[in-house]
Amino acid sequence: MASSQMAAKPKKPFNLRKWIRSREGQQALVIVAFSIIPLALLLIFTYYPFAEMFKFSFFKMKYVGEREFVGLKNYIDVFTRDDLFSSLKLSLYYIGGAIVQLALALYLATVLCFGVKGGNLFKGCMFFPYLINGIAIGFIFKFFYTRGFVFDTVLQWFGFELENLPYWLKDRSINNISLVGTSVWKYFGQNMVLFLGAMMSVDSELYEAAMLDGANKWQQFKYIMLPSIKTIVTLNLITSITGSLSAFEPPYVVMSGGANGTATYFVKMHEVAHTSQKVGLASAMAIVLLMIIFVATILQKVFMNYVFKSSEDEDVNAAKKREKKLAKARAKEAGR
Amino acid sequence: MEFKKVTALGMAAVMTMSLAACGSSETATTNTDTKTDAAATTTDAAATTDTAATTDAAADTAEAAGVPTYAEVTLGEDYTDLTTTIKFMHHKTDREQDGTIANLIAEFNKVYPNITVETEGITDYAETALLRLPTEDWGDIMFIPTVDAADLPTYFLPYGTVEEMDQYVNFADNWKNEGNCYGIGYMGNAMGLLYNKAVFEAAGVTTLPKTPDELMTALQAIKDNTDAIPLYTNYAAGWTMGGQWDGFLGAITTGDETWLNQKFVHTAEPFADNGDGTGAYALYKILYDAVANDLIEDDYTTTDWEGCKGMINRGEIGTMVLGSWAVAQMKAAGENPDDIGYMPFPITVNGKQYATAGPDYGYGINVNSSEENQTAAMVFVKWMVEESGWCDFEGGYPISKTAPTSFVFDGVEVVSNVTSLEGEEDLMNEMNAESELNFNNGGDSRVQKIVEAADAGIPYEELVAEWTQAWNDAQETLGIEVLY
Numbered sequence: 001m002a003s004s005q006m007a008a009k010p011k012k013p014f015n016l017r018k019w020i021r022s023r024e025g026q027q028a029l030v031i032v033a034f035s036i037i038p039l040a041l042l043l044i045f046t047y048y049p050f051a052e053m054f055k056f057s058f059f060k061m062k063y064v065g066e067r068e069f070v071g072l073k074n075y076i077d078v079f080t081r082d083d084l085f086s087s088l089k090l091s092l093y094y095i096g097g098a099i100v101q102l103a104l105a106l107y108l109a110t111v112l113c114f115g116v117k118g119g120n121l122f123k124g125c126m127f128f129p130y131l132i133n134g135i136a137i138g139f140i141f142k143f144f145y146t147r148g149f150v151f152d153t154v155l156q157w158f159g160f161e162l163e164n165l166p167y168w169l170k171d172r173s174i175n176n177i178s179l180v181g182t183s184v185w186k187y188f189g190q191n192m193v194l195f196l197g198a199m200m201s202v203d204s205e206l207y208e209a210a211m212l213d214g215a216n217k218w219q220q221f222k223y224i225m226l227p228s229i230k231t232i233v234t235l236n237l238i239t240s241i242t243g244s245l246s247a248f249e250p251p252y253v254v255m256s257g258g259a260n261g262t263a264t265y266f267v268k269m270h271e272v273a274h275t276s277q278k279v280g281l282a283s284a285m286a287i288v289l290l291m292i293i294f295v296a297t298i299l300q301k302v303f304m305n306y307v308f309k310s311s312e313d314e315d316v317n318a319a320k321k322r323e324k325k326l327a328k329a330r331a332k333e334a335g336r
Numbered sequence: 337m338e339f340k341k342v343t344a345l346g347m348a349a350v351m352t353m354s355l356a357a358c359g360s361s362e363t364a365t366t367n368t369d370t371k372t373d374a375a376a377t378t379t380d381a382a383a384t385t386d387t388a389a390t391t392d393a394a395a396d397t398a399e400a401a402g403v404p405t406y407a408e409v410t411l412g413e414d415y416t417d418l419t420t421t422i423k424f425m426h427h428k429t430d431r432e433q434d435g436t437i438a439n440l441i442a443e444f445n446k447v448y449p450n451i452t453v454e455t456e457g458i459t460d461y462a463e464t465a466l467l468r469l470p471t472e473d474w475g476d477i478m479f480i481p482t483v484d485a486a487d488l489p490t491y492f493l494p495y496g497t498v499e500e501m502d503q504y505v506n507f508a509d510n511w512k513n514e515g516n517c518y519g520i521g522y523m524g525n526a527m528g529l530l531y532n533k534a535v536f537e538a539a540g541v542t543t544l545p546k547t548p549d550e551l552m553t554a555l556q557a558i559k560d561n562t563d564a565i566p567l568y569t570n571y572a573a574g575w576t577m578g579g580q581w582d583g584f585l586g587a588i589t590t591g592d593e594t595w596l597n598q599k600f601v602h603t604a605e606p607f608a609d610n611g612d613g614t615g616a617y618a619l620y621k622i623l624y625d626a627v628a629n630d631l632i633e634d635d636y637t638t639t640d641w642e643g644c645k646g647m648i649n650r651g652e653i654g655t656m657v658l659g660s661w662a663v664a665q666m667k668a669a670g671e672n673p674d675d676i677g678y679m680p681f682p683i684t685v686n687g688k689q690y691a692t693a694g695p696d697y698g699y700g701i702n703v704n705s706s707e708e709n710q711t712a713a714m715v716f717v718k719w720m721v722e723e724s725g726w727c728d729f730e731g732g733y734p735i736s737k738t739a740p741t742s743f744v745f746d747g748v749e750v751v752s753n754v755t756s757l758e759g760e761e762d763l764m765n766e767m768n769a770e771s772e773l774n775f776n777n778g779g780d781s782r783v784q785k786i787v788e789a790a791d792a793g794i795p796y797e798e799l800v801a802e803w804t805q806a807w808n809d810a811q812e813t814l815g816i817e818v819l820y
Contacts, residue, residue, distance in 0.1 A: 256573065259788070261788070
């Protein structure tokens, strides 16, 4: 009403004081007042540094001193230098690890969801590693993998001979797998708890109904549980794979800065930026990584949509089979 | 009412902003920004106090005609009745805690009972000292932090002319300004090879190796005759690789004091094989050969820096490549301090072995202290350098030219790498950044790769060719003239 009156009398000069006191003004004021701080923080500490970094990626520069505009040279270097882009290959190890981790978490969550004695204790124990600081985990595993220390001793209890065991961190064919093991150990518990939370919220009547219909545990999992928690599965997958692309802590701490062929893209970026002080090149690397993560996330989203689309309705093949069976039965009936 | 609301809102905003500032320093970019900012502020602060303080200082020196120079103090005779309290700021927190410093001061007070010395050990010394320095009343004696030579007279009292001081102490020209000496090191550091005497004896090595070949023979003998690890790489610690091995570049490996800071950047093939076991080639070849011949620890990826101290003390390690500063730590790590030895680096250039040495932190006396305190500080510093035996206790290269020392470097010429030519100070840094080889600049991964290559059977020549390529590319990019 107020606005239409104002519009009706255009000649009236705009009075700021009055406008602020009006309901509309108050509303606008409150909105602005409440959102200005978070927005300012977001702009100052996230978007502004990002814009600066984007700018840096076109310069040849150190942290101090002169800057020289070099155009796309840094980006060309990222793709052509054989030690930078190829370090992304190591991410495949971590992506493999992420998939193992999610499968493990999903399995354990399902087992716990169907009710196990001491379930809460198991939950707590498996979630615990997530609470430990990443650097501390690095140091734990440094000793864990040392020749003749924890891991080797435990394996020896099971009858392995020390001579036959590999050097977990020295042997280049397996040291990346050893490192991936540390991150799986840390994160599977957290994934499990997220899965479990989603599973708990599924209406238990559905299971009862399914049981009455004669569905076994696997069918309950496939047709009731999985479709109900698909959002959280997608989320966990996206965060795990994104995390794999930017793996940093295990190689940096356990292998003292990515030595012995364990330098992931992120570790390389850190070295380029801080030891060699090629800030421009490191910024370009960061932008490239961001693009890769964008693409990976979109691809996953598309993939997950495809996977869950079929399980949303009944399985098409199963429906066909049932129809056939029914038809046969009817034919038999009729034949009698 | 309105006003109150606005203030409240403003307060809230300010508080949230300051909170956010704390939280966001986690990201790498902001972090470094803050650091540079902080550095900039310190220099700014230094610059502003500069002019004001110099005039003050000039006035002070005129007044302080009564403060004796280092040479004028005769220990045990002069100023024994002086009564005052002086404050000494240092970075040796470990010695503060284990009572070493308190013992030294107790000894000092036997001769000078009325001079009370208060000490403060600071963990984050390099930064804290720089921040306190411009306040002028930080105390009377501090270990001089990174201060430009031009600023030394602003903050510190001269001990005398460099020429004069040169008769008493080593490295008198390290903190020099217009011919005056402003700092005296508390101990010196030399670069050589740390070894266990008992292990060498057990292995039957009687003469210390002087060339890389002799070293390899000695390491092989240790492997054959004892259970000790011939050479412990400390690969996993990182800084023990580039940080230590690069320290031998220059005079030690070439016999040329100008090589490291003046010639290196202009050399076309700095890593070429001289064929006589000298140069950078021979230096890193030692590490390569030791790994290739299996003369290092079983699993290099899990070496343990803290653990290695006890191991060499117990005779489980033959040699380690570390500066002489490490001697005291290795001695303190177990029951056999006398087994720890330090030898010149086994590279001989034209029949001569070289060692480079330089001072650690140096004592500086506050130019703004009272005359009485300055005199007491001068007495204390001279006593610390000449009578306390602290330098020798730490296993350091001697500072005083008269005090007894147990540091023996037989048949070695001690030299220092001369600084870079005027106008070329930044070339080395630029070359390091451009080539990403980072010599003496955290190039740990480069030295670690030597170990990895040797272990994987990649020929040493391939590594050398890679470095040379990177070096030459960097020279070309930066337009540096190739002279050698």
